[in-house]
Amino acid sequence: MRESCDSNSACNDIERRRFLRLAGLGTGALLLANALPNQVLHAAEKTSTPPKPKNVIGPDEALKRLIEGNERYVSGNSETHDFKDEREALVSGQNPFVAVLSCADSRIAPEYAFDTARGDLFAIRVAGNFVTDEGLASLEYGVAVLGAPLILVLGHERCGAIEAGVKAVKDRTVFPGQIPKLTNALQPSIEQVLKQPGDLVANATVQNVKNSVERLKAATPLLTDALGNGKLKIVGGLYRLATGKVELIA
Numbered sequence: 001m002r003e004s005c006d007s008n009s010a011c012n013d014i015e016r017r018r019f020l021r022l023a024g025l026g027t028g029a030l031l032l033a034n035a036l037p038n039q040v041l042h043a044a045e046k047t048s049t050p051p052k053p054k055n056v057i058g059p060d061e062a063l064k065r066l067i068e069g070n071e072r073y074v075s076g077n078s079e080t081h082d083f084k085d086e087r088e089a090l091v092s093g094q095n096p097f098v099a100v101l102s103c104a105d106s107r108i109a110p111e112y113a114f115d116t117a118r119g120d121l122f123a124i125r126v127a128g129n130f131v132t133d134e135g136l137a138s139l140e141y142g143v144a145v146l147g148a149p150l151i152l153v154l155g156h157e158r159c160g161a162i163e164a165g166v167k168a169v170k171d172r173t174v175f176p177g178q179i180p181k182l183t184n185a186l187q188p189s190i191e192q193v194l195k196q197p198g199d200l201v202a203n204a205t206v207q208n209v210k211n212s213v214e215r216l217k218a219a220t221p222l223l224t225d226a227l228g229n230g231k232l233k234i235v236g237g238l239y240r241l242a243t244g245k246v247e248l249i250a
């Protein structure tokens with residue numbers, strides 16, 4: 001049934017309801033949609049005709065595609081991406097098939113690591129790849145508005161932020177500037193594995209990914225709604241520096 005509107009407020013209500021149908025989400029999305037300014041709703045409307053139809057896939061297919069992209073990257077068979085055509089196709093909007101929370105480390109580069117093109121991967125990066133409030137808000141936007149069916153938290157070997165966190169916890173090292181904000185955020189994951197056998201930095205890296213995944217899985221209402229509706233999967237991975245291989249660990 002075609003809805004029509006004869007006033008601004010009626011139009012806004014119709015747009016919100018249409019957005020919810022597009023998003024296919026529950027009560028959390030309802031809260032979001034009611035609070036969304038019209039510019040965001042218009043952006044959401046634009047994603048109803050996705051610029052990348054092949055990205056309209058479910059969580060399992062998204063994960064399979066991510067792993068296959070990493071295999072191409074590891075073996076040196078990455079696809080050639082036509083940036084010029086991609087730019088033009090994406091003027092109208094975006095519908096990435098994955099959102100990645102990764103470390104800021106310059107050796108990681110998630111778009112390369114999964115052989116993705118522009119418009120495929122929604123990236124949030126912070127040294128130590130832990131969940132900040134702003135990072136969570138970005139991921140909520142990626143899922144509830146842009147429709148990303150998959151979130152990957154990506155840790156990596158020899159992470160400088162984790163190493164600094166270990167120094168802060170074990171040696172009481174105090175870092176200058178705002179760096180303690182990073183080490184403080186990582187401290188709980190490091191303390192959880194202090195008594196574990198093996199390498200403390202490696203163990204803390206894995207624990208930090210697991211804790212970040214758990215925090216995202218508990219993020220109400222938007223991510224929990226999408227998880228409950230089967231529209232989202234949240235996984236954790238570890239990037240191996242020497243090979244580029246990403247191993248799923250959560």
Ligand SMILES: [Zn+2]
Pocket residue numbers: 103104105127128129156158159160161162
């Ligand atoms: Zn790092």
